[in-house]
Amino acid sequence: MNSAEGQAAHVLxxxxxxxxxxxxxxxxxxxxxxxxxxxxxxxxLGRLNAERSNAILILHAFSGDSHVAGYLRxxxxxxxxxxxxxxxxxxxxxxxYFVICSNILGGCSGSTGPSSVxxxxxxxxxxxxxxxxxxxxxxxxxxxxxxxxxxxxxxLVGGSVGGMQVLRWCADYPAMVGSAIPLATTxxxxxxAIAFNEVARQAIMADPEWNxxxxxxxxxxxxxxxxxxxxxxxxxxSDSAMREKFGRRLHRSNLSFDFTGDFQVESxxxxxxxxxxxxxxxxxxxYITKAADYFDLExxxxxxxxxxxxxxxxxxxxxxxSDWLYPTYQSRNIVSxxxxxxxxxxxxxxxxxxxxxxxxxxxxxLDGLISGFLDRVYHERCL
Amino acid sequence: xNAVYNPELGSMRFDLQxxxxxxxxxxxxxxxxxxxxxxxxxxxxxxxxSGTGIELSEEKAARCIERGLTVLQGDFRREVRxxxxxxxxxxxxxxxxxxxxxxxxxxxxxxWIGKRVIVSFPNFGHWSARLQFLLTGMAPITDQLPYEWYNxxxxxxxxxxxxxxxxxxxxxxxxREVAINTHHxxxxxNIVRTLKNLRATYGIMMLERVG
Numbered sequence: 001m002n003s004a005e006g007q008a009a010h011v012l013x014x015x016x017x018x019x020x021x022x023x024x025x026x027x028x029x030x031x032x033x034x035x036x037x038x039x040x041x042x043x044x045l046g047r048l049n050a051e052r053s054n055a056i057l058i059l060h061a062f063s064g065d066s067h068v069a070g071y072l073r074x075x076x077x078x079x080x081x082x083x084x085x086x087x088x089x090x091x092x093x094x095x096x097y098f099v100i101c102s103n104i105l106g107g108c109s110g111s112t113g114p115s116s117v118x119x120x121x122x123x124x125x126x127x128x129x130x131x132x133x134x135x136x137x138x139x140x141x142x143x144x145x146x147x148x149x150x151x152x153x154x155x156l157v158g159g160s161v162g163g164m165q166v167l168r169w170c171a172d173y174p175a176m177v178g179s180a181i182p183l184a185t186t187x188x189x190x191x192x193a194i195a196f197n198e199v200a201r202q203a204i205m206a207d208p209e210w211n212x213x214x215x216x217x218x219x220x221x222x223x224x225x226x227x228x229x230x231x232x233x234x235x236x237x238s239d240s241a242m243r244e245k246f247g248r249r250l251h252r253s254n255l256s257f258d259f260t261g262d263f264q265v266e267s268x269x270x271x272x273x274x275x276x277x278x279x280x281x282x283x284x285x286x287y288i289t290k291a292a293d294y295f296d297l298e299x300x301x302x303x304x305x306x307x308x309x310x311x312x313x314x315x316x317x318x319x320x321x322s323d324w325l326y327p328t329y330q331s332r333n334i335v336s337x338x339x340x341x342x343x344x345x346x347x348x349x350x351x352x353x354x355x356x357x358x359x360x361x362x363x364x365x366l367d368g369l370i371s372g373f374l375d376r377v378y379h380e381r382c383l
Numbered sequence: 384x385n386a387v388y389n390p391e392l393g394s395m396r397f398d399l400q401x402x403x404x405x406x407x408x409x410x411x412x413x414x415x416x417x418x419x420x421x422x423x424x425x426x427x428x429x430x431x432x433s434g435t436g437i438e439l440s441e442e443k444a445a446r447c448i449e450r451g452l453t454v455l456q457g458d459f460r461r462e463v464r465x466x467x468x469x470x471x472x473x474x475x476x477x478x479x480x481x482x483x484x485x486x487x488x489x490x491x492x493x494x495w496i497g498k499r500v501i502v503s504f505p506n507f508g509h510w511s512a513r514l515q516f517l518l519t520g521m522a523p524i525t526d527q528l529p530y531e532w533y534n535x536x537x538x539x540x541x542x543x544x545x546x547x548x549x550x551x552x553x554x555x556x557x558x559r560e561v562a563i564n565t566h567h568x569x570x571x572x573n574i575v576r577t578l579k580n581l582r583a584t585y586g587i588m589m590l591e592r593v594g
Binding site for chain 2: 068332344345347369373375376
C-alpha cells in the first residue's frame, strides 16, 4: 500500500485452482455418490511463514466466492466481498497472516458445481450433480489445506453459511483448528430458515426456463432466480433496517396505479434480483440452500461441538441484535456447547440494526473484536 | 498491610487488589461481572491465570475481547449454568451479591462450577450507615451504597455479620476472609482487624463447599 499518493494502491490477488479426486479416486459424498475430479477456486493474501502457523481460512457465505479481498486486476472497480475486514493493516491483517479463501463445492465461481461440465457426458451436470452437504464442502476444503502443506490453521473465520463451515471444521477436523470465529450463524436451521429457502427454491423450479435444471444452452430461469434472491434479501435485512433504508418512500414521483413497482423497497429488491442473475447459477442456489438446510450439528440431543480436542481452543462467537435469520439464541447454543468442552470461548451480541447482513457491513465493533482476538491468538500461539 | 496492598495493583479497585492477591498462579478463574476486565487482565499478565469473564454490557464485554481476554457477554445468572462441575479453581463475585434476587441458589451454582468462590460485598453494618439511619430515620446513602431507595440496584441489605450467619446456616465454609476500609472511590484502602462489622466498608471472603 502506498498512501503517500493520496490513494492506496490496489492489493492484487490471483484466482488459483486446485483439482483433486481424479477418477478412480473420487471423493465419496455424504449422500453416497462419488464425485471427481473436483476443482476448488481459491485466492490467498499475505505470506505463509516458515513455520506454516499463520494461516487463516475464510469461509464465504452462501452466495460468496473466493474473492474475499483485494482486486483481481489493476483496473478492477470492485474489491472482494470482505475487503473492509481483510487486507494490509485491516482486522484480518495480511501483513501478518496468510489468508486463504476458496469457493465452496457446489458453487458457481470456479469450483465444481452443477454448472460444471460432467466428464461422463461432456455437458453441464445440472441435476445430475450429486447432493452435497456442508460436510462435503469442508471435506473438499481439507484437500486444499493439505495441498497447501498446512497442518493446523491459526484460525477459521466465516459468517452465516460460512460460519456453518467453520463449525463443521471444528466438529470434523478439530486437531487442525487453532482457533475459530463463527459469526451470525447456527448449528442448525430453524424451521423459519428452511421455509424461506424452500420458497426461494420453488421460485426457481416454477420458472419454465429452469427445465429440470437443464438450461445451460438457453436463457435459464432468470426470473425465478431473481425472485429467490429477493426473498433472500428480505431475510438478510430487518424491520428497522428497511424502515431506515426505504420507509414507504416511492422511487417515482406519483403512485403508478399498476404493478410495475412504486416503492423504493420494491426497486431495491428488483435491482438486487437482476444483479444476482448475472453472477449466480440457479442450480447452485438450489444445492447450496439444501446443504444449509441439511446442516445439523446435533445428534441424539448432543452437540457435535462437544469434543475433547477442542478443549482450550479459543473461539470468538458473535451475533447481531437485529438478525432474525440466525437470532442470538442460536449463537448462544454454540457457546453453550463449547463451554461444556472447556473451550476458551468469547461471545458478543453486537448492537446492529442491519439484520443478518450486519456481519458483512463495516462495523467498528466487529473489527475490534476480530482484530483483538486474532492478535491474542497470534501472540499466544504463533510467536 | 496499610494503604495499598501492592503498589503495582494500585490502578485496580481495592477489593480486587485483595482478591488478586488470593489467587494462585496458573489457576482457572471465572470473573462474574468483569467490567472492562481489569482483574482478569492483571491475573493473566502477572499470574498466568487462564481467566474467563462474564459481562452484561456489550461495550465492556467487547473492550475485554479487544484486549485479548476471554469474555462472554450475557447475564451471568444464566451463563454459569452450562459449565461442568469444578470447571474453575476460583469464581469471583465482586460487589454484586447485594444485587442478586436469589443469593442462595446463585452461591449453590457457583460452588458447583468453582472449587472456591470469592465474594466481596459492601458492608451495610458500617458505622456511617448505622449513624445515618439512627439520626435521620431514612435509608442511608454512603460512598459504597450511593443510591436512593427507589433507584438502587442493591436490593439485598447485607452486613458482614449477616453474611457469616447465612453461610453457617447453609453449610458453606469460609476458607479465608478479610474486612477492608476503602477511600478515594474505593481505589485505596486498608485492612480492618477489629470491630469489622462496624468499621469495614467491604467484606471479602473465600468460600468452599463443606464435604
